[in-house]
Amino acid sequence: MLLNIRDATMASQVIQDIVTRHGKLNGLVNNAGGQFMSPASQLTSKGFSTVVDLNLNGTFNMCKAAFDGYMGEHGGQIVTIVAETRNGIPRAMHTGAARAGIINMTKTLAIEWGPYNGIRINCVAPGLIISSGMKNYHETMVDLLAHSHWMNPTSRYGTESEVSASVAFLLSPAASYINGVNLEVDGGSSLSKGNPEGDELKYNPEGSRHPVYVGWPEGVDNVHGIKQVDAPAKINELLEKYKAIGRSSKI
Numbered sequence: 001m002l003l004n005i006r007d008a009t010m011a012s013q014v015i016q017d018i019v020t021r022h023g024k025l026n027g028l029v030n031n032a033g034g035q036f037m038s039p040a041s042q043l044t045s046k047g048f049s050t051v052v053d054l055n056l057n058g059t060f061n062m063c064k065a066a067f068d069g070y071m072g073e074h075g076g077q078i079v080t081i082v083a084e085t086r087n088g089i090p091r092a093m094h095t096g097a098a099r100a101g102i103i104n105m106t107k108t109l110a111i112e113w114g115p116y117n118g119i120r121i122n123c124v125a126p127g128l129i130i131s132s133g134m135k136n137y138h139e140t141m142v143d144l145l146a147h148s149h150w151m152n153p154t155s156r157y158g159t160e161s162e163v164s165a166s167v168a169f170l171l172s173p174a175a176s177y178i179n180g181v182n183l184e185v186d187g188g189s190s191l192s193k194g195n196p197e198g199d200e201l202k203y204n205p206e207g208s209r210h211p212v213y214v215g216w217p218e219g220v221d222n223v224h225g226i227k228q229v230d231a232p233a234k235i236n237e238l239l240e241k242y243k244a245i246g247r248s249s250k251i
């Protein structure tokens, strides 16, 4: 089934096809999105509109299609992947603005659509994740990202499975009273600039107390089980590094 979320007609058609084929639509996950990197000073009006159209308008198209095509009558759960935007997103102002727009749209929809058979709608805001998306970026950007893990209190990037786990939670009955929230899945990077690498002693006389990453849940869907991500080599090198840390450390 082909889908361009920027096209409202296509969005409605896809939802209709799903309902016809399966008889229901329990959940919608808006994961499609993206951007290119550009300092705001070099961003054109067309470039700004393009990214807002993809992320904000595209998400609206999908939510509206799901509401009109099934959920307005039967209820359902919606989760939209945005991005961690607390302090803006340097070199990606367009996407920061669009994602912040989605977060606010989600709050309004939670209020307006809750009464329609208990529709719940929430966002998940990933920090930097080792994902297929990294293949979209230039080598220098990947290099920059690969060396900025120290800005995260957990000293590492997130994994696709950690984002998926949050989405699954919000879709599930375990989150039945959670509506209109934006769940940041970022290891706390939005709260802190972390400690520059090697600087831990300054703050912790006994040395680094960063917990060793072993993945969750243990042994199943964790970083050790991931063989290769369809991403630049550097991203896969990071994965190997986490695995090595997990193996060599006592917990």
Ligand SMILES: CCCCCCC/C=C/C(=O)SCCNC(=O)CCNC(=O)[C@H](O)C(C)(C)COP(=O)(O)OP(=O)(O)OC[C@H]1O[C@@H](n2cnc3c(N)ncnc32)[C@H](O)[C@@H]1OP(=O)(O)O
Pocket (backbone or CB within 6 Å): 033, 034, 035, 036, 037, 038, 043, 044, 046, 047, 048, 050, 051, 054, 083, 089, 090, 091, 092, 127, 128, 133, 134, 136
């Ligand atoms: C510092 C860290 C920041 C981290 C950000 C937060 C972490 C997020 C990570 C991720 O999201 S992972 C990756 C997910 N996937 C992607 O990002 C997808 C990659 N991007 C694309 O596929 C495309 O760029 C797009 C966003 C889908 C747009 O493609 P589209 O075909 O619709 O547009 P174009 O016709 O190519 O361009 C239209 C317009 O936009 C301007 N523009 C496009 N590319 C650039 C660029 N590289 N630099 C500056 N401006 C650009 C330009 O005005 C284009 O119009 P024309 O000039 O071509 O007429």
Ligand SMILES: NC(=O)C1=CN([C@@H]2O[C@H](COP(=O)(O)OP(=O)(O)OC[C@H]3O[C@@H](n4cnc5c(N)ncnc54)[C@H](OP(=O)(O)O)[C@@H]3O)[C@@H](O)[C@H]2O)C=CC1
Pocket (backbone or CB within 6 Å): 003, 004, 005, 006, 031, 032, 033, 034, 035, 054, 058, 081, 082, 083, 084, 125, 126, 127, 128, 129, 130, 131, 132, 133, 134, 136
């Ligand atoms: N990786 C990270 O660090 C972070 C990622 N995110 C967001 O998480 C989401 C998933 O990203 P990730 O897996 O990393 O990246 P990917 O680029 O691998 O995934 C993005 C997906 O969006 C699809 N897509 C793009 N435009 C459209 C469109 N117009 N209609 C339908 N589908 C479209 C792409 O399809 P196709 O492949 O066919 O083009 C692709 O499958 C994205 O919204 C991303 O911006 C947010 C914060 C951090």
